[in-house]
Amino acid sequence: MFDFSGTLLRVEPTEEWLAAALAETGTPRVEEEFGETVRRLTEYGALPGGVSPRHLPAHLETLWGRRDISAEEHRAAYGGLTHAAGITDPRLAQALYDRHMTPAAWRPYPDTEPTLRELRRRGLPVAVVSNIGWDLRPIFRAHGLDELVDAYVLSFELGTQKPDPEIFRTACERLGLAPADVLMVGDDRRADGGAAALGCPVHFVDHLPVDRRPAGLTPLLDRLGSA
Known part of the structure; x- marks a missing residue:
């Protein structure tokens, strides 16, 4: 996630x-x-x-x-x-x-697409879980990332927001996986850290400008292991 x-x-x-x-x-x-x-x-x-x-x-x-x-x-x-x-x-x-x-108005981090493509190559499903008040799917389509996402769980569509465990539970269900098998990746210790209450492991990245975070997601690939 x-x-x-x-x-x-x-x-x-x-x-x-x-x-x-x-x-x-x-x-x-x-x-x-x-x-x-x-x-x-x-x-x-x-x-x-x-x-x-x-x-x-x-x-x-x-x-x-x-x-x-x-x-x-x-x-x-x-x-x-x-x-x-x-x-x-x-x-x-x-x-x-x-x-x-x-x-x-939006720019992917330099390692966003490579990371998502490698996860797809390994057969690992991906959900985007966001506290947001509008449909971000067109953003992902425009940047060529939509094909790398299996599910979108958006707070305004669900009627609840992170850190409520319900939003993470919904994402795990849509991925067809148990919470313990789904890593939550986010930048907000409180909101994204709420996944831990459900039993999900959590990995944090820094919310930095794009040009100052060239490889914040890359360590995930080592944490998740090789295919």
Whole structure:
């Protein structure tokens, strides 16, 4: 089982995210304001898949904790953070949210495809288990990874999120394996570590920019043994 964001793929930097949304809406980029807007968006954690909020408005605390339960709550949580960061133009706010769901906004880690292909060669099934509020399958298709995934277990479709053991149990069932035989790979000690309660072994990777983690997944192949 693999987590998605920060494990197999990483979202683009906030600067690129904002620049793409400005271009999409035809909003002029004012250099004196651009850097400050990036700073505020980062402070409020408004980019899904990016850093967590350093400042979470009190009125969003409950919604933030449930953001991956449904598509509506996910959109509302991140829309609230974007607004708190000072984005008041509804067209730009919509473009920012829409942008993060596009394949162009996501980059696989350098060893993602080689690792998944080697697991497929060995006959080991793979599930992607993600706390997310939207369908990530098009991202995997666009990056040529979909054929290497046997099952997707997404929180917004299941109505529960990691670390709830139910999401990991569902993934094991879809793979047709006992939890003790399924390794969970993720970057979040709390969320992904929840698989241990079900009896799954767990392996953690660092949620780093793509160019700073060239081989975070490669050690898995040694841990899993050879075919």
